[in-house]
Amino acid sequence: MPEPAPLFSLITVTLNNRAGLQSTRASVESQVFNNFEWIIIDGGSTDGTQEDLATTNANWTSEQDTGLYDAMNKGLTKAKGTYLLFLNAGDRLAAPTTLEKIAAHTEKQPDFIYGDALETTRSSSPSLQGGGRGRVSDAPLETKPAKPFYKQAGRYKDLPSGMFTHHQAMLYKRSKISETNQHYSLIYPIAADYDFTARFLKKCEKIAYFPHPICIFESGGLSQQNAFDGRREQYLIREKLEMVSQPENVWIFLTQTLKWQLRKTFPFLYRFAKSAKRK
Template sequence: MRSDTSPGPLFSIITVVLNDRKGLGRTRSSLRRQSCRNFAWIVVDGGSEDGTRDDIARFAPEIAWWRSGPDRGLYDAMNIGMAAATGDYLLFLNAGDELASPDSLERLAAVIRAHASPDFLYCDALERTPRGTLLRKPARSHRTVWYGMFTHHQAMIYRRSAVADLSYDLSFKVGADYAFTISTLSRSARVARLREALIIFAPGGLSQAMASVGRRDQTRIRRQYLRLSAISCFLIMVVQSLAMLTRRGFPAFYEICRCRRMYE
């Protein structure tokens, strides 16, 4: 999947999977549709027992690097994938996640060229509702990182040289991607935003399944990384809890407030 005219890929796309053959297949299909081929696919399987490993072995000609075996969880697997990456930019696209359109990587590459190789990029995301509708969820400004993740982690792209000495902190069960992103922004001289949806987010991820743990992790991260006061952290957590209750109890109202455009 590497470009014939480049010594290495522009993108390393890192996919973490555990017992999700169907999700891995959707992610693979999304990558096979891309018009931009200047990427290398890295797959880190946590030791699946549902046949996922057999599928990975079958897909091996399309994969630049893969492993299957026990790890210490999602963020450890992401660290493993990052260590194997050789691309200029890192994109974490977990099993079940998809790129929004066949030219997603092509448009992303154009933004990278236009902004003289930024250290960090981020985009909007599409979310699939239980009804099957795709909602466009615009990213907030990265300057609101104090509140939390301003877009899905899968819609963030990291320049590998800017995060070469960083890793996901395994002491955070759910919030390690938040800490990683704060650290990246603190050292990023050039940040670019693509006001288009890059990915289709697969629901049911760790942050949704363990939302309360994630909020506690974020409080620790705000105190440790951003030096916010305990009162500020408490107020942010209250607002986040109210937002989550609104999303679960009044999904239509949440969609009107948070999402700008709907796709069928």
């Protein structure tokens, strides 16, 4: 008799980010809730990651892929859980009780669950490589994590204006994904998560907001390093999916660009404005 499917599938992709994966592992293994599976897709790391993988209880594979979203698609194929959460190497669950608390939000079987996030920055950070999976350069560098910034999720109905929370703070019901064999589109190297979420939400009937942080996310990843390309891809996605009118699409693109410049030039002012908006 086959074992019942787990409630959650945590999917982690990584490439030569041994330290980041160790951080994620500590977070996953600290969970007091154990009805989940952990899937790790490694892109063929050569930094000792594979030796660590052999000591985990995760369902893992290590082979070359074409990039971040190709690896995430491999994770989708392996997943058996009712809900899928992508937690890449270096990302962490917000607390040991995070999955336990989210489980309580699944009683009404929502199609999609999203929550808040904690975002960290580093006073200095190594150059990132490896398609957004946190591959770091070999140069030694002292880093000191800054105090996490609480990032409350926006409204999911505001998706046309951009992602309303971090991708690592979203849980997708696997049965809804399977209905159309949905995958991440590889034609969007930066914003495939935006495209995936937009297409997925069109199928959703029940959406639940989890009013707590789900993940601890370190800023400076693929989408932030390639911000302009990400905004351009989002523009094309909105156009393709007919999410807004053409004038609205142009306005959203310009507004996103101005917000990005504000955040880059005056980060503290940007965060103050975000905090004031929550109040």
